Amino acid sequence: MARQAAPTSATRPWLLWLVWIAVIGALYLVMNQLLAPPAAIYRAADGGELQLPRHRDGHFYVDGSVNGVPVRFMVDTGASIVSVSDAVARAAGLEGGRSITFQTANGPREGRVVRAERLSLGAAPDGFTLQGIEVGTGLAIGSSDEALLGQNVLRHFDVSIDRQAMVLRPRR
Known part of the structure; x- marks a missing residue:
């Protein structure tokens, strides 16, 4: 039987580095999955409600769409209107509108305000859809x-917040 030669002393450090990189990569993937925020929960009873779990960074997030283009919304109670990136605006067909300078926490930002045909919160078919919502573009x-x-x-919602969740219920 032929015997395999042992790695030379020159290749051992590289093998060790490759093993450590693989271990770190695997740990990153596992932790990324374990720490991923839970999805919003839609309950249809009594007119419906959307429960948004608090993310580990302290914010509330919900998947949704603007004119059918998927986005991940971060709830910003200090923002006057919905804001999207120029890429989302192009994909959603948000054209025209009026030019505006937004006053943000990071300083002034140029953009436009355009009316979206529909904005959805929550995973389809569950969730809420609003019509004719103004959207600011140019978010970065x-x-x-x-x-x-x-x-x-x-x-458009009654909003309640506790330590772990924000709940949105349509106003009647």
């Missing part, structure tokens, strides 16, 4: 599919 945070959910949407 995180990835291009992230958006801010502002007061022009929140005013």
Whole structure:
């Protein structure tokens, strides 16, 4: 039987580095899954409610869409209107509108205000859909599919917040 040669002393450090990189990569993937925020929960009883669990960064998030284009909304009670990136605006067909300078926590930002045909909160078919909502464009945070959910949407709901969740119930 032929015997395999043992790795030379020159290749051992590289093998050790490759093993450590693989271990760190696997740990990252596992932790990313374990720490992922729970999804919003829709309950249809009594007119419906959407429960948004608090994310580990302290914010509330909900998947939704603008004119059918998927986005991940971060609830921003200090924002006047919904804001999306220019990439989402193009994909959603949000054209025209009026130019505006938004006053943000990071300073002034140029953008436009456009009316969206529909805005949905929650995973289809569960959740809520609003018609004719104004949307600000030009948002530049995180990835291009992230958006801010502002007061022009929140005013359509009774909002309650506790330590672990925000609950949205349609106003009657």
